[in-house]
Amino acid sequence: MYRLHGVLDWGSQVIRLTLAELALPFDFHQIDVAAGGLTSPDLLALNPFGRVPVLETPDGPIFETAAILLYLAETHGALAPLPGAPDRAAFLTWFMLVTNTVHPLTMTLLHPERPGGAEVAPAVADETHRQLRRHLALLDTVASTGAWWLSSERPSILSLFLVMLLRWIKAFPAYARHSIRLADYPALQAMAKGLETRPSLVAALHAEGLCGAVYSNPPCETPAEPA
Amino acid sequence: MYVLHYYPDTASLAVRMVLAELGVQHRCELIDREAGMLSSPAYRKMQPLGLIPAMETPDGTMFETAAILLYLADRHPGLAPAVGSPDRGDFLKWLFFTSTNAHTTLLQLFYPERTAGPDCVDHVLAHALPKMKQYLSLLDQAAGANPSWLSQDRPTMLGYYIAMLMHWLGGFGADHPLQINAADYPALFKILVLLEGQHATQAIAEDEGLGPTPFTAPLA
Numbered sequence: 001m002y003r004l005h006g007v008l009d010w011g012s013q014v015i016r017l018t019l020a021e022l023a024l025p026f027d028f029h030q031i032d033v034a035a036g037g038l039t040s041p042d043l044l045a046l047n048p049f050g051r052v053p054v055l056e057t058p059d060g061p062i063f064e065t066a067a068i069l070l071y072l073a074e075t076h077g078a079l080a081p082l083p084g085a086p087d088r089a090a091f092l093t094w095f096m097l098v099t100n101t102v103h104p105l106t107m108t109l110l111h112p113e114r115p116g117g118a119e120v121a122p123a124v125a126d127e128t129h130r131q132l133r134r135h136l137a138l139l140d141t142v143a144s145t146g147a148w149w150l151s152s153e154r155p156s157i158l159s160l161f162l163v164m165l166l167r168w169i170k171a172f173p174a175y176a177r178h179s180i181r182l183a184d185y186p187a188l189q190a191m192a193k194g195l196e197t198r199p200s201l202v203a204a205l206h207a208e209g210l211c212g213a214v215y216s217n218p219p220c221e222t223p224a225e226p227a
Numbered sequence: 228m229y230v231l232h233y234y235p236d237t238a239s240l241a242v243r244m245v246l247a248e249l250g251v252q253h254r255c256e257l258i259d260r261e262a263g264m265l266s267s268p269a270y271r272k273m274q275p276l277g278l279i280p281a282m283e284t285p286d287g288t289m290f291e292t293a294a295i296l297l298y299l300a301d302r303h304p305g306l307a308p309a310v311g312s313p314d315r316g317d318f319l320k321w322l323f324f325t326s327t328n329a330h331t332t333l334l335q336l337f338y339p340e341r342t343a344g345p346d347c348v349d350h351v352l353a354h355a356l357p358k359m360k361q362y363l364s365l366l367d368q369a370a371g372a373n374p375s376w377l378s379q380d381r382p383t384m385l386g387y388y389i390a391m392l393m394h395w396l397g398g399f400g401a402d403h404p405l406q407i408n409a410a411d412y413p414a415l416f417k418i419l420v421l422l423e424g425q426h427a428t429q430a431i432a433e434d435e436g437l438g439p440t441p442f443t444a445p446l447a
Binding site: 048049057059060062063064066067070071074075082083084086087088089090092093095096097099100101103104114115116117119120123124126127128138 | 275276284286287289290291293294295297298301302310311313314315316317319320322323324326327330331335341342343344346347350351353354355365368
């Protein structure tokens, strides 16, 4: 039995969706961030880094979103090309780019004070937005080639991961001017629509407190800046 | 047959050392960086962002250092736990940690202007250095238990990846504000000693001009 430690609409979301798609039972432990849950001894024992998600597995606790996703795909033989599959090389390439580049850029767009402090946050956010759009355009071209693991037909750990990032970029940028138009990335938007309407995922999204066009067109929740 | 497109002392180093350690047949093609090859249509077809390394495989061209390492681990057992082994989860956890946190923060130390231009460099460096040290401490703690996938006694894929990062971090010099001393991380240090003594490493270090002790004392 898996036990997932996380926060609603944080990175644990993609782990929940992956577990749901694999039809695996699990417990969810909601971390109370305001009460210091990220620095609690219980969490630090599972992840010395003090971050979520953490998934407790029969092989011990695993953290790092992408590591958990790949572990689940490999352990249960689904949602990613497995070793030996001809598209394993391409999949690993794009999966790695999303986790070590697109994910950090997304977090910086939401929290631009993190890389250099509040003083340089506007400049950091502008440059991050530029780099993110470049990477999303590249991923859109990959998604338009018809690879199943970046398509609307069936989910993969990569498509589930990426649509969560698209949601955050669209809904929660630190500056409203950085909210993206998903229509600029038609293949990614189609993928997002396909996943958010998939019956096996709708209930999991509901458990995250989400319904509707949560990936393909979530409203931007950042107030517009004064002109 | 693998073809690794490399340039001395760049991220291709980790892949090159792992290929040599695995003893698999491969060819290394030097990227003519000075002639602008990274921006050439031929290279961009392999690596659309113009980054190093790229590797041609029987399954097509791939890039991203850690992705190439994982792919090689699939095909050539010995340097990382295989899918299904009880250590696989721990290995993935620390490989992704290294790629998404340590490697990413290291790039901020070396190219701080990429985050938000030249005006923000001091701010970025001041934030990145303590993060880098925290990540190395966490890796050192993980290595302290001498796990199979980050062993102090035999070469591992993750060990080579971290050794490459430590090689770069050790290059700032003793009086440089960004200086990081490998000996502050004793478990990692043992791994660095082991790996720089490997024949595979020594031949590559000589070829790429990295000196006799590229990991423990890169400036020696």
